[in-house]
Amino acid sequence: MEKNKKTPSSTHNPYVPFFAQIREVGQQTATVKHFRVELPKGNVPKNFIPGQFYQISLPGVGEVPISVSDYDPTNNTLLFCIAKTGVVTTQIHTLQKGDYLGLRGPYGNGFPMEQFQGKHLVLVAGGIGLVPLRSVIEDYFRHQDQYGELEILFGARNSQEIIYREEMKQWRLMKNTTCKITIDKHEKGWDGNVGFVCNLVDKTYCDCSEVLFHHLSPEKNNTVILIVGPPVMFQSILDNLSKMQFPDDSVYVSLENHMKCGIGKCGHCNCGSKYVCQDGPIFSWNELKTLVKEY
């Protein structure tokens, strides 16, 4: 052994970010902005799967896990939609076109899109939960011939917190696509659906229920339901689906546990024997049943 011998490491270091330039910034709501970033040449995500996430970092500030809203392979850009919540996301909100974001990823398993081929997709999103589901929506429109119909059921706290307004207008014009929005409480000037998105399955609360039943009753076995939102929301939906005896291998949920490393090492997202960042964040309902309820 030779004391103080230093040799360069040839091992890939998964903790070190690369930098991508912001090409577009847009305001979605008062507290949510979207950022389209161009990945450096030669840095193409291997087999990006909708539902995956990146660790976004700002040197000097910190790092946060953010779901990918869309990966556009034609210009090698990623779309992120970020709510201003803590120190890092608040700082990200000050960035402009031309600034850089540090990235690591993509991480997580993503939705098993190949298993959804030929099936109808029902996407249920609560608030910012629509962000990871947008990557499913974009994938659906890129390969629409491979899937059945698409139903998007979105619940926001109030009309001011509705994200992707412009996109929804476009989605509604697409064939075989339905997009319904509900807000939690009645509001002056709002003539749409009112009620929690988790009550969709219950006809008495929200008109959207007909959308879900539209596919579920006749074609239970040919429909997959993807749910992203807080645990209280998806648990309520799962309870209702259980009553309907909906097959548990056709329902997928994204867990949003606190994460630091994104690669199953820091322990923060540990849930039973799983690390949500690595084994998830997407879990089928039957997988979820085997997990301890710590999500």
Next chain:
Amino acid sequence: MRKRLKINNLHAFLQEIQKQGSLIAPVKTNTEEREFMPVEKISQVALEGSNPLRSPKEYLFPQMETMYQYHIQKEGKATIKETLHQEPQIIIGIRPCDLHALSYAKEFYSTTHKDVYILERWKHTTLIGWACQTPLNTCFCTSLGDSPVDSKCADIMMAKTDQFYILEVLTAKGKDLVETVGSLLEDSPDADDDIIPTIRRQTEAMIREKVDLLSIKGRIDSAYSSSIWKKYSDTCIACGACTFNCPTCTCFDTADQLETCQDGCRYRTWDTCQNYAFTLHASGHNPRGTREDRLRQRVMHKYHYSVEQLGLFSCTGCGRCTRSCPVNIDMVSIIKDIKEVVSHGEE
């Protein structure tokens, strides 16, 4: 290969191996406690005695370490300089429970995404184990199916007799080290074969508690809904001492620190699942919002989740959680209760 080292030659042996890299050993501190520390004076080394309160884990997974330094350029882009530690080090005096812990940590940090910081340190570290002859009344390594003389991931395993030490050389790294001190060592005759088995018998007889956890390995999740978590968490003050002193706890937090407007580093520090904020979501939701949830997480991870993940208990029976707990929560009592609930159900 097995060698003998005369008691009188220990000082010279340590002096020689210190030439090969930084020497970490149990060292007597001012408070008469023994701690694993870089050795400045060989005379401070105290290999004999009870296991130090802090394990040598921090020399492979430091309590706080810089992951990389950066210089922030225009528009927020940064140039990054990784800070991997590749200086050779030799850790001596590691009890079998701590070897077990390091072995678990290596397995954990090597799966899927490799943690290069720890694995690079590992590459440049030589581990010298020490057969335990002085268990404390908090020790319970035999409950996990381990023994006080297991060599696990050691490069060399050392044991003391009245007249000499024996050194079992177990790896190529160990052989390299032994070659540098060749003149101090003698071949160990066949008569020494019984030394380690004898130490094992004697030490095992001194271990106060044995709870056979192997017989319920893989079934401990059935205690998840038990009332035992509340029983113990009622007194827990969530200080995290149990996790910080645990040789197998691997959790960490990351943060940034700026030294100037443009220069700084990202570092990581040990973190504890006993902290409320450990699992707190940005939304305010907390999946483990009570001390009961968090105490259960710590215990279940040690005895069940890590078994499901890696097939290994992530407890080594070193008893440091019990030693360091300010409110006397005793891990042996917990595992006795777990065994009872798993074996016979709850009353």
